[in-house]
Amino acid sequence: MSIKRITLNAVAVVLALLFIFPLIWMLLVSLKPNGVNVYTLSDWIKWSDLTFANYAKVMKDSQILRWTWNSAVIGVITTVVSLLFSSLAAFSFSKLPFKSKGLFYLLIVSGLLIPTEAILIPLYETTLHLKLIDNIWAIILPGLTNPLGILLLKQFMDGVPKDYIEAAQIDGCRSVNLWLRICLPLTKSAMVSVGIFYFILSWNNFLWPYLSITSQENMILSAGLPTFLSNNIMSLNMIMAASSIAAIPTIVVFILLQKHIVQGVAMSGIKG
Known part of the structure:
Protein backbone atom coordinates (compact mmCIF):
# COMPACT_ATOMS: atom_id res chain seq x y z
CA MET A 1 0.00 0.00 0.00
CA PHE A 52 -31.95 3.59 31.12
CA ALA A 53 -33.77 5.58 33.79
CA ASN A 54 -33.41 8.81 31.82
CA TYR A 55 -35.09 7.27 28.78
CA ALA A 56 -37.93 5.95 30.91
CA LYS A 57 -38.42 9.37 32.49
CA VAL A 58 -38.38 11.12 29.12
CA MET A 59 -41.06 8.77 27.78
CA LYS A 60 -43.11 9.20 30.96
CA ASP A 61 -42.89 12.99 31.24
CA SER A 62 -43.38 13.79 27.57
CA GLN A 63 -45.22 12.59 24.48
CA ILE A 64 -41.99 11.95 22.62
CA LEU A 65 -43.17 8.61 21.20
CA ARG A 66 -46.31 10.30 19.84
CA TRP A 67 -44.19 13.11 18.39
CA THR A 68 -41.91 10.55 16.76
CA TRP A 69 -44.89 8.72 15.29
CA ASN A 70 -46.34 11.98 13.94
CA SER A 71 -42.98 12.89 12.38
CA ALA A 72 -42.67 9.43 10.80
CA VAL A 73 -46.20 9.50 9.34
CA ILE A 74 -45.79 13.01 7.98
CA GLY A 75 -42.31 12.18 6.66
CA VAL A 76 -43.45 9.03 4.83
CA ILE A 77 -46.53 10.65 3.28
CA THR A 78 -44.61 13.76 2.26
CA THR A 79 -41.75 11.71 0.81
CA VAL A 80 -43.92 9.35 -1.24
CA VAL A 81 -46.24 12.00 -2.67
CA SER A 82 -43.41 14.50 -3.25
CA LEU A 83 -41.40 11.87 -5.13
CA LEU A 84 -44.42 11.10 -7.31
CA PHE A 85 -45.02 14.76 -8.17
CA SER A 86 -41.33 15.57 -8.60
CA SER A 87 -40.60 12.58 -10.82
CA LEU A 88 -43.60 13.31 -13.04
CA ALA A 89 -42.60 16.96 -13.35
CA ALA A 90 -38.96 16.06 -14.00
CA PHE A 91 -39.99 13.54 -16.69
CA SER A 92 -42.19 16.12 -18.39
CA PHE A 93 -39.44 18.75 -18.47
CA SER A 94 -36.80 16.24 -19.53
CA LYS A 95 -38.52 14.05 -22.12
CA LEU A 96 -41.81 15.63 -23.27
CA PRO A 97 -41.91 18.46 -25.81
CA PHE A 98 -44.45 21.20 -25.06
CA LYS A 99 -44.72 24.94 -25.50
CA SER A 100 -43.10 27.30 -22.99
CA LYS A 101 -41.29 24.39 -21.31
CA GLY A 102 -38.28 26.57 -20.57
CA LEU A 103 -40.43 29.30 -19.03
CA PHE A 104 -42.32 26.91 -16.76
CA TYR A 105 -39.10 25.23 -15.69
CA LEU A 106 -37.56 28.61 -14.89
CA LEU A 107 -40.60 29.56 -12.79
CA ILE A 108 -40.39 26.32 -10.80
CA VAL A 109 -36.65 26.53 -10.20
CA SER A 110 -36.99 30.21 -9.20
CA GLY A 111 -38.95 28.94 -6.19
CA LEU A 112 -35.57 28.06 -4.67
CA LEU A 113 -34.91 31.79 -4.36
CA ILE A 114 -37.90 32.34 -2.05
CA PRO A 115 -37.12 31.68 1.64
CA THR A 116 -39.70 29.89 3.74
CA GLU A 117 -39.94 32.86 6.11
CA ALA A 118 -41.24 35.05 3.26
CA ILE A 119 -44.38 32.96 2.76
CA LEU A 120 -45.23 32.15 6.39
CA ILE A 121 -47.92 34.84 6.76
CA PRO A 122 -49.89 33.99 3.58
CA LEU A 123 -49.40 30.31 4.29
CA TYR A 124 -50.79 30.72 7.80
CA GLU A 125 -53.77 32.75 6.54
CA THR A 126 -54.54 30.10 3.91
CA THR A 127 -54.27 27.30 6.46
CA LEU A 128 -56.50 29.20 8.87
CA HIS A 129 -59.08 29.77 6.13
CA LEU A 130 -59.08 26.04 5.32
CA LYS A 131 -59.47 25.24 9.06
CA LEU A 132 -56.32 23.12 9.09
CA ILE A 133 -54.60 24.76 12.05
CA ASP A 134 -53.54 22.11 14.59
CA ASN A 135 -53.90 19.39 11.96
CA ILE A 136 -51.09 17.29 10.53
CA TRP A 137 -52.34 18.08 7.01
CA ALA A 138 -51.27 21.66 7.63
CA ILE A 139 -47.71 20.32 7.65
CA ILE A 140 -48.10 17.73 4.89
CA LEU A 141 -49.77 19.79 2.15
CA PRO A 142 -47.23 22.66 1.92
CA GLY A 143 -44.39 20.14 1.72
CA LEU A 144 -45.69 18.09 -1.21
CA THR A 145 -43.75 20.01 -3.84
CA ASN A 146 -40.08 20.94 -3.80
CA PRO A 147 -38.29 22.69 -6.68
CA LEU A 148 -34.94 21.21 -5.68
CA GLY A 149 -36.25 17.66 -6.07
CA ILE A 150 -37.57 18.46 -9.54
CA LEU A 151 -34.24 20.01 -10.48
CA LEU A 152 -32.22 17.01 -9.28
CA LEU A 153 -34.45 14.38 -10.85
CA LYS A 154 -34.52 16.24 -14.15
CA GLN A 155 -30.72 16.15 -14.27
CA PHE A 156 -30.80 12.38 -13.82
CA MET A 157 -33.57 11.88 -16.39
CA ASP A 158 -31.61 13.97 -18.88
CA GLY A 159 -29.02 11.19 -18.65
CA VAL A 160 -31.47 8.52 -19.82
CA PRO A 161 -30.43 7.72 -23.44
CA LYS A 162 -32.80 9.02 -26.10
CA ASP A 163 -32.47 5.70 -27.93
CA TYR A 164 -34.39 4.00 -25.12
CA ILE A 165 -37.21 6.54 -25.33
CA GLU A 166 -37.41 6.41 -29.12
CA ALA A 167 -37.39 2.60 -29.18
CA ALA A 168 -40.20 2.48 -26.63
CA GLN A 169 -42.22 5.06 -28.59
CA ILE A 170 -41.83 3.00 -31.77
CA ASP A 171 -43.24 0.02 -29.87
CA GLY A 172 -46.30 2.13 -28.97
CA CYS A 173 -45.31 3.08 -25.45
CA ARG A 174 -47.16 6.18 -24.25
CA SER A 175 -45.94 8.94 -21.96
CA VAL A 176 -47.07 7.35 -18.69
CA ASN A 177 -45.45 4.03 -19.60
CA LEU A 178 -42.28 5.84 -20.67
CA TRP A 179 -42.09 7.35 -17.20
CA LEU A 180 -43.07 4.14 -15.41
CA ARG A 181 -41.14 1.52 -17.39
CA ILE A 182 -38.11 3.43 -18.71
CA CYS A 183 -37.22 6.46 -16.61
CA LEU A 184 -38.12 5.23 -13.13
CA PRO A 185 -36.06 2.01 -13.25
CA LEU A 186 -33.04 3.85 -14.69
CA THR A 187 -33.18 6.59 -12.05
CA LYS A 188 -33.89 4.36 -9.04
CA SER A 189 -30.79 5.45 -7.13
CA ALA A 190 -31.61 9.10 -7.76
CA MET A 191 -35.17 8.55 -6.56
CA VAL A 192 -33.92 6.96 -3.35
CA SER A 193 -31.43 9.78 -2.79
CA VAL A 194 -34.03 12.48 -3.35
CA GLY A 195 -36.49 10.51 -1.19
CA ILE A 196 -34.00 10.50 1.67
CA PHE A 197 -33.54 14.23 1.19
CA TYR A 198 -37.32 14.76 1.35
CA PHE A 199 -37.65 12.62 4.47
CA ILE A 200 -34.82 14.37 6.32
CA LEU A 201 -36.20 17.76 5.27
CA SER A 202 -39.63 16.82 6.63
CA TRP A 203 -38.14 15.28 9.78
CA ASN A 204 -36.11 18.41 10.60
CA ASN A 205 -38.84 20.90 9.66
CA PHE A 206 -39.34 23.16 12.66
CA LEU A 207 -40.65 26.68 12.02
CA TRP A 208 -43.88 25.93 10.16
CA PRO A 209 -44.92 22.95 12.36
CA TYR A 210 -44.20 25.08 15.43
CA LEU A 211 -46.56 27.80 14.15
CA SER A 212 -49.32 25.62 12.74
CA ILE A 213 -49.64 23.02 15.52
CA THR A 214 -50.94 24.13 18.90
CA SER A 215 -51.70 20.92 20.81
CA GLN A 216 -49.14 18.58 22.35
CA GLU A 217 -50.56 15.42 20.80
CA ASN A 218 -50.36 16.76 17.23
CA MET A 219 -46.81 18.12 17.49
CA ILE A 220 -43.97 16.56 15.56
CA LEU A 221 -40.62 15.71 17.11
CA SER A 222 -38.72 18.77 15.88
CA ALA A 223 -41.33 21.12 17.39
CA GLY A 224 -42.18 19.16 20.54
CA LEU A 225 -38.61 18.39 21.56
CA PRO A 226 -37.55 22.04 22.17
CA THR A 227 -40.61 22.49 24.37
CA PHE A 228 -39.61 19.50 26.48
CA LEU A 229 -35.96 20.56 26.61
CA SER A 230 -36.87 24.06 27.78
CA ASN A 231 -38.62 22.51 30.79
CA ASN A 232 -35.57 20.36 31.64
CA ILE A 233 -32.79 22.80 30.87
CA MET A 234 -30.95 22.00 34.12
CA SER A 235 -30.80 18.25 33.42
CA LEU A 236 -28.17 17.51 30.77
CA ASN A 237 -28.78 13.77 31.05
CA MET A 238 -32.48 14.16 30.24
CA ILE A 239 -31.67 16.45 27.33
CA MET A 240 -29.21 13.93 25.87
CA ALA A 241 -31.69 11.07 26.33
CA ALA A 242 -34.39 12.96 24.45
CA SER A 243 -31.91 13.97 21.75
CA SER A 244 -30.77 10.35 21.36
CA ILE A 245 -34.35 9.20 20.83
CA ALA A 246 -34.82 11.94 18.23
CA ALA A 247 -31.62 10.98 16.38
CA ILE A 248 -32.29 7.24 16.14
CA PRO A 249 -34.72 7.26 13.14
CA THR A 250 -32.49 9.41 10.91
CA ILE A 251 -29.42 7.32 11.77
CA VAL A 252 -31.30 4.12 10.92
CA VAL A 253 -32.44 5.58 7.59
CA PHE A 254 -28.88 6.52 6.63
CA ILE A 255 -27.47 3.13 7.68
CA LEU A 256 -30.09 1.17 5.72
CA LEU A 257 -29.91 3.31 2.58
CA GLN A 258 -26.29 4.44 2.53
CA LYS A 259 -25.55 2.37 -0.60
CA HIS A 260 -28.22 4.22 -2.56
CA ILE A 261 -26.96 7.58 -1.29
CA VAL A 262 -23.46 6.83 -2.54
CA GLN A 263 -24.77 5.57 -5.88
CA GLY A 264 -26.91 8.67 -6.28
CA VAL A 265 -23.95 10.97 -5.67
CA ALA A 266 -21.70 8.92 -7.96
CA MET A 267 -24.21 9.00 -10.80
CA SER A 268 -24.94 12.72 -10.51
CA GLY A 269 -22.34 13.60 -13.13
CA ILE A 270 -23.08 10.81 -15.62
CA LYS A 271 -24.75 11.84 -18.87
CA GLY A 272 -25.88 9.65 -21.75
Whole structure:
Protein backbone atom coordinates (compact mmCIF):
# COMPACT_ATOMS: atom_id res chain seq x y z
CA MET A 1 0.00 0.00 0.00
CA SER A 2 1.40 3.41 -1.01
CA ILE A 3 2.16 6.19 1.44
CA LYS A 4 -0.50 8.34 -0.22
CA ARG A 5 -3.16 5.67 0.32
CA ILE A 6 -2.12 5.18 3.96
CA THR A 7 -2.27 8.94 4.54
CA LEU A 8 -5.73 9.22 2.98
CA ASN A 9 -7.00 6.31 5.08
CA ALA A 10 -5.56 7.84 8.24
CA VAL A 11 -7.22 11.19 7.49
CA ALA A 12 -10.52 9.44 6.78
CA VAL A 13 -10.35 7.58 10.11
CA VAL A 14 -9.59 10.80 12.00
CA LEU A 15 -12.49 12.61 10.33
CA ALA A 16 -14.82 9.69 11.07
CA LEU A 17 -13.82 9.76 14.74
CA LEU A 18 -14.40 13.50 14.89
CA PHE A 19 -17.90 13.06 13.49
CA ILE A 20 -18.83 10.10 15.70
CA PHE A 21 -17.34 11.51 18.91
CA PRO A 22 -20.32 13.83 19.71
CA LEU A 23 -22.76 10.97 19.12
CA ILE A 24 -20.91 8.66 21.50
CA TRP A 25 -20.70 11.43 24.10
CA MET A 26 -24.43 12.12 23.76
CA LEU A 27 -25.24 8.42 24.20
CA LEU A 28 -22.99 8.02 27.25
CA VAL A 29 -24.39 11.12 28.96
CA SER A 30 -27.94 9.93 28.30
CA LEU A 31 -27.13 6.61 30.01
CA LYS A 32 -25.53 8.17 33.08
CA PRO A 33 -27.56 8.82 36.28
CA ASN A 34 -29.10 12.26 36.51
CA GLY A 35 -26.45 14.79 37.50
CA VAL A 36 -23.49 12.66 36.34
CA ASN A 37 -21.71 13.95 33.24
CA VAL A 38 -18.93 12.66 31.00
CA TYR A 39 -16.06 15.11 31.17
CA THR A 40 -13.02 12.99 32.06
CA LEU A 41 -11.48 9.78 30.73
CA SER A 42 -12.57 7.90 33.86
CA ASP A 43 -16.18 8.92 33.14
CA TRP A 44 -15.86 7.45 29.64
CA ILE A 45 -14.59 4.05 30.74
CA LYS A 46 -16.82 3.72 33.81
CA TRP A 47 -19.78 1.75 32.51
CA SER A 48 -20.97 0.26 35.80
CA ASP A 49 -23.36 3.15 36.45
CA LEU A 50 -25.10 3.10 33.06
CA THR A 51 -28.89 3.18 33.32
CA PHE A 52 -31.95 3.59 31.12
CA ALA A 53 -33.77 5.58 33.79
CA ASN A 54 -33.41 8.81 31.82
CA TYR A 55 -35.09 7.27 28.78
CA ALA A 56 -37.93 5.95 30.91
CA LYS A 57 -38.42 9.37 32.49
CA VAL A 58 -38.38 11.12 29.12
CA MET A 59 -41.06 8.77 27.78
CA LYS A 60 -43.11 9.20 30.96
CA ASP A 61 -42.89 12.99 31.24
CA SER A 62 -43.38 13.79 27.57
CA GLN A 63 -45.22 12.59 24.48
CA ILE A 64 -41.99 11.95 22.62
CA LEU A 65 -43.17 8.61 21.20
CA ARG A 66 -46.31 10.30 19.84
CA TRP A 67 -44.19 13.11 18.39
CA THR A 68 -41.91 10.55 16.76
CA TRP A 69 -44.89 8.72 15.29
CA ASN A 70 -46.34 11.98 13.94
CA SER A 71 -42.98 12.89 12.38
CA ALA A 72 -42.67 9.43 10.80
CA VAL A 73 -46.20 9.50 9.34
CA ILE A 74 -45.79 13.01 7.98
CA GLY A 75 -42.31 12.18 6.66
CA VAL A 76 -43.45 9.03 4.83
CA ILE A 77 -46.53 10.65 3.28
CA THR A 78 -44.61 13.76 2.26
CA THR A 79 -41.75 11.71 0.81
CA VAL A 80 -43.92 9.35 -1.24
CA VAL A 81 -46.24 12.00 -2.67
CA SER A 82 -43.41 14.50 -3.25
CA LEU A 83 -41.40 11.87 -5.13
CA LEU A 84 -44.42 11.10 -7.31
CA PHE A 85 -45.02 14.76 -8.17
CA SER A 86 -41.33 15.57 -8.60
CA SER A 87 -40.60 12.58 -10.82
CA LEU A 88 -43.60 13.31 -13.04
CA ALA A 89 -42.60 16.96 -13.35
CA ALA A 90 -38.96 16.06 -14.00
CA PHE A 91 -39.99 13.54 -16.69
CA SER A 92 -42.19 16.12 -18.39
CA PHE A 93 -39.44 18.75 -18.47
CA SER A 94 -36.80 16.24 -19.53
CA LYS A 95 -38.52 14.05 -22.12
CA LEU A 96 -41.81 15.63 -23.27
CA PRO A 97 -41.91 18.46 -25.81
CA PHE A 98 -44.45 21.20 -25.06
CA LYS A 99 -44.72 24.94 -25.50
CA SER A 100 -43.10 27.30 -22.99
CA LYS A 101 -41.29 24.39 -21.31
CA GLY A 102 -38.28 26.57 -20.57
CA LEU A 103 -40.43 29.30 -19.03
CA PHE A 104 -42.32 26.91 -16.76
CA TYR A 105 -39.10 25.23 -15.69
CA LEU A 106 -37.56 28.61 -14.89
CA LEU A 107 -40.60 29.56 -12.79
CA ILE A 108 -40.39 26.32 -10.80
CA VAL A 109 -36.65 26.53 -10.20
CA SER A 110 -36.99 30.21 -9.20
CA GLY A 111 -38.95 28.94 -6.19
CA LEU A 112 -35.57 28.06 -4.67
CA LEU A 113 -34.91 31.79 -4.36
CA ILE A 114 -37.90 32.34 -2.05
CA PRO A 115 -37.12 31.68 1.64
CA THR A 116 -39.70 29.89 3.74
CA GLU A 117 -39.94 32.86 6.11
CA ALA A 118 -41.24 35.05 3.26
CA ILE A 119 -44.38 32.96 2.76
CA LEU A 120 -45.23 32.15 6.39
CA ILE A 121 -47.92 34.84 6.76
CA PRO A 122 -49.89 33.99 3.58
CA LEU A 123 -49.40 30.31 4.29
CA TYR A 124 -50.79 30.72 7.80
CA GLU A 125 -53.77 32.75 6.54
CA THR A 126 -54.54 30.10 3.91
CA THR A 127 -54.27 27.30 6.46
CA LEU A 128 -56.50 29.20 8.87
CA HIS A 129 -59.08 29.77 6.13
CA LEU A 130 -59.08 26.04 5.32
CA LYS A 131 -59.47 25.24 9.06
CA LEU A 132 -56.32 23.12 9.09
CA ILE A 133 -54.60 24.76 12.05
CA ASP A 134 -53.54 22.11 14.59
CA ASN A 135 -53.90 19.39 11.96
CA ILE A 136 -51.09 17.29 10.53
CA TRP A 137 -52.34 18.08 7.01
CA ALA A 138 -51.27 21.66 7.63
CA ILE A 139 -47.71 20.32 7.65
CA ILE A 140 -48.10 17.73 4.89
CA LEU A 141 -49.77 19.79 2.15
CA PRO A 142 -47.23 22.66 1.92
CA GLY A 143 -44.39 20.14 1.72
CA LEU A 144 -45.69 18.09 -1.21
CA THR A 145 -43.75 20.01 -3.84
CA ASN A 146 -40.08 20.94 -3.80
CA PRO A 147 -38.29 22.69 -6.68
CA LEU A 148 -34.94 21.21 -5.68
CA GLY A 149 -36.25 17.66 -6.07
CA ILE A 150 -37.57 18.46 -9.54
CA LEU A 151 -34.24 20.01 -10.48
CA LEU A 152 -32.22 17.01 -9.28
CA LEU A 153 -34.45 14.38 -10.85
CA LYS A 154 -34.52 16.24 -14.15
CA GLN A 155 -30.72 16.15 -14.27
CA PHE A 156 -30.80 12.38 -13.82
CA MET A 157 -33.57 11.88 -16.39
CA ASP A 158 -31.61 13.97 -18.88
CA GLY A 159 -29.02 11.19 -18.65
CA VAL A 160 -31.47 8.52 -19.82
CA PRO A 161 -30.43 7.72 -23.44
CA LYS A 162 -32.80 9.02 -26.10
CA ASP A 163 -32.47 5.70 -27.93
CA TYR A 164 -34.39 4.00 -25.12
CA ILE A 165 -37.21 6.54 -25.33
CA GLU A 166 -37.41 6.41 -29.12
CA ALA A 167 -37.39 2.60 -29.18
CA ALA A 168 -40.20 2.48 -26.63
CA GLN A 169 -42.22 5.06 -28.59
CA ILE A 170 -41.83 3.00 -31.77
CA ASP A 171 -43.24 0.02 -29.87
CA GLY A 172 -46.30 2.13 -28.97
CA CYS A 173 -45.31 3.08 -25.45
CA ARG A 174 -47.16 6.18 -24.25
CA SER A 175 -45.94 8.94 -21.96
CA VAL A 176 -47.07 7.35 -18.69
CA ASN A 177 -45.45 4.03 -19.60
CA LEU A 178 -42.28 5.84 -20.67
CA TRP A 179 -42.09 7.35 -17.20
CA LEU A 180 -43.07 4.14 -15.41
CA ARG A 181 -41.14 1.52 -17.39
CA ILE A 182 -38.11 3.43 -18.71
CA CYS A 183 -37.22 6.46 -16.61
CA LEU A 184 -38.12 5.23 -13.13
CA PRO A 185 -36.06 2.01 -13.25
CA LEU A 186 -33.04 3.85 -14.69
CA THR A 187 -33.18 6.59 -12.05
CA LYS A 188 -33.89 4.36 -9.04
CA SER A 189 -30.79 5.45 -7.13
CA ALA A 190 -31.61 9.10 -7.76
CA MET A 191 -35.17 8.55 -6.56
CA VAL A 192 -33.92 6.96 -3.35
CA SER A 193 -31.43 9.78 -2.79
CA VAL A 194 -34.03 12.48 -3.35
CA GLY A 195 -36.49 10.51 -1.19
CA ILE A 196 -34.00 10.50 1.67
CA PHE A 197 -33.54 14.23 1.19
CA TYR A 198 -37.32 14.76 1.35
CA PHE A 199 -37.65 12.62 4.47
CA ILE A 200 -34.82 14.37 6.32
CA LEU A 201 -36.20 17.76 5.27
CA SER A 202 -39.63 16.82 6.63
CA TRP A 203 -38.14 15.28 9.78
CA ASN A 204 -36.11 18.41 10.60
CA ASN A 205 -38.84 20.90 9.66
CA PHE A 206 -39.34 23.16 12.66
CA LEU A 207 -40.65 26.68 12.02
CA TRP A 208 -43.88 25.93 10.16
CA PRO A 209 -44.92 22.95 12.36
CA TYR A 210 -44.20 25.08 15.43
CA LEU A 211 -46.56 27.80 14.15
CA SER A 212 -49.32 25.62 12.74
CA ILE A 213 -49.64 23.02 15.52
CA THR A 214 -50.94 24.13 18.90
CA SER A 215 -51.70 20.92 20.81
CA GLN A 216 -49.14 18.58 22.35
CA GLU A 217 -50.56 15.42 20.80
CA ASN A 218 -50.36 16.76 17.23
CA MET A 219 -46.81 18.12 17.49
CA ILE A 220 -43.97 16.56 15.56
CA LEU A 221 -40.62 15.71 17.11
CA SER A 222 -38.72 18.77 15.88
CA ALA A 223 -41.33 21.12 17.39
CA GLY A 224 -42.18 19.16 20.54
CA LEU A 225 -38.61 18.39 21.56
CA PRO A 226 -37.55 22.04 22.17
CA THR A 227 -40.61 22.49 24.37
CA PHE A 228 -39.61 19.50 26.48
CA LEU A 229 -35.96 20.56 26.61
CA SER A 230 -36.87 24.06 27.78
CA ASN A 231 -38.62 22.51 30.79
CA ASN A 232 -35.57 20.36 31.64
CA ILE A 233 -32.79 22.80 30.87
CA MET A 234 -30.95 22.00 34.12
CA SER A 235 -30.80 18.25 33.42
CA LEU A 236 -28.17 17.51 30.77
CA ASN A 237 -28.78 13.77 31.05
CA MET A 238 -32.48 14.16 30.24
CA ILE A 239 -31.67 16.45 27.33
CA MET A 240 -29.21 13.93 25.87
CA ALA A 241 -31.69 11.07 26.33
CA ALA A 242 -34.39 12.96 24.45
CA SER A 243 -31.91 13.97 21.75
CA SER A 244 -30.77 10.35 21.36
CA ILE A 245 -34.35 9.20 20.83
CA ALA A 246 -34.82 11.94 18.23
CA ALA A 247 -31.62 10.98 16.38
CA ILE A 248 -32.29 7.24 16.14
CA PRO A 249 -34.72 7.26 13.14
CA THR A 250 -32.49 9.41 10.91
CA ILE A 251 -29.42 7.32 11.77
CA VAL A 252 -31.30 4.12 10.92
CA VAL A 253 -32.44 5.58 7.59
CA PHE A 254 -28.88 6.52 6.63
CA ILE A 255 -27.47 3.13 7.68
CA LEU A 256 -30.09 1.17 5.72
CA LEU A 257 -29.91 3.31 2.58
CA GLN A 258 -26.29 4.44 2.53
CA LYS A 259 -25.55 2.37 -0.60
CA HIS A 260 -28.22 4.22 -2.56
CA ILE A 261 -26.96 7.58 -1.29
CA VAL A 262 -23.46 6.83 -2.54
CA GLN A 263 -24.77 5.57 -5.88
CA GLY A 264 -26.91 8.67 -6.28
CA VAL A 265 -23.95 10.97 -5.67
CA ALA A 266 -21.70 8.92 -7.96
CA MET A 267 -24.21 9.00 -10.80
CA SER A 268 -24.94 12.72 -10.51
CA GLY A 269 -22.34 13.60 -13.13
CA ILE A 270 -23.08 10.81 -15.62
CA LYS A 271 -24.75 11.84 -18.87
CA GLY A 272 -25.88 9.65 -21.75
